[in-house]
Amino acid sequence: TPYRVDVVTIFPEYLAPLRQSLLGKAAERGLVAIGVHDLRRWTDDVHRTVDDAPYGGGPGMVMRPEPWARALEAVRPPGTRLVVPTPAGRSFTQAVAAEWAAEPGLVFACGRYEGIDQRVADWAARHGPVSEVSIGDYVLAGGESAVLVMVEAVTRLIPGVVGNRESVEYDSHADGLLEGPSYTRPASWRGLDVPPVLLSGDHAAIARWRRAESLRRTAARRPDLLAALPEDALGPADRAV
Numbered sequence: 098t099p100y101r102v103d104v105v106t107i108f109p110e111y112l113a114p115l116r117q118s119l120l121g122k123a124a125e126r127g128l129v130a131i132g133v134h135d136l137r138r139w140t141d142d143v144h145r146t147v148d149d150a151p152y153g154g155g156p157g158m159v160m161r162p163e164p165w166a167r168a169l170e171a172v173r174p175p176g177t178r179l180v181v182p183t184p185a186g187r188s189f190t191q192a193v194a195a196e197w198a199a200e201p202g203l204v205f206a207c208g209r210y211e212g213i214d215q216r217v218a219d220w221a222a223r224h225g226p227v228s229e230v231s232i233g234d235y236v237l238a239g240g241e242s243a244v245l246v247m248v249e250a251v252t253r254l255i256p257g258v259v260g261n262r263e264s265v266e267y268d269s270h271a272d273g274l275l276e277g278p279s280y281t282r283p284a285s286w287r288g289l290d291v292p293p294v295l296l297s298g299d300h301a302a303i304a305r306w307r308r309a310e311s312l313r314r315t316a317a318r319r320p321d322l323l324a325a326l327p328e329d330a331l332g333p334a335d336r337a338v
């Protein structure tokens with residue numbers, strides 16, 4: 098049975114890229130099934146109203162609970178995780194993506210920046226797990242871009258979606274470190290040469306060099322990742338770096 102992804106949004110056309118390329122092929126091959134649903138389908142007024150002024154005052158508008166509950170009752174298979182992108186969420190990481198890829202599917206609720214009435218998440222938690230997640234510390238106008246990011250990160254981990262399984266294993270963040278630099282032909286290009294070790298054929302030396310580059314880059318660009326590594330992640334050879 099395919100991994101099921103459903104997205105509820107007021108901008109269904111924004112999710113069109115989900116039908117293209119990698120995901121498109123996976124969908125054709127029956128590995129992934131994607132549904133995009135317009136929230137306004139579950140409104141009941143002539144203006145198809147989805148938001149209203151916030152209680153307690155303040156800027157912007159908040160999305161009303163009733164259309165969301167009707168949409169989720171129609172779209173969400175019982176027990177399926179509901180993912181709500183929000184700047185106020187826990188961090189979405191590769192580890193979270195891997196956890197979700199092992200589940201039967203996901204339902205995404207795309208909200209506007211000011212958010213969805215909190216009672217929707219509280220109510221939804223009665224019918225399955227709910228994850229309020231952020232994809233990073235910046236402000237978007239709505240959750241749609243975050244959904245594109247998360248759907249790509251999760252579905253590429255589903256067996257068969259990415260051709261070369263090994264490449265998935267050797268991703269940045271797969272071992273908690275950043276990937277080092279990559280090179281291809283020509284060996285000398287505009288006065289810049291590929292590091293000779295990579296042309297040496299000495300696979301042990303190449304592996305050592307790559308590990309060292311990965312550690313060096315992680316220390317330089319993401320010291321937070323280095324600090325977060327489990328105690329035993331760095332071997333004796335690594336300490337030499």
Ligand SMILES: Oc1ccccc1-c1ccno1
Pocket residue numbers: 182183184208209210230231232233234235236237238239240241243
């Ligand atoms: O900024 C946002 C607005 C709406 C929904 C999600 C977000 C967001 C920002 C970062 N991660 O998610």
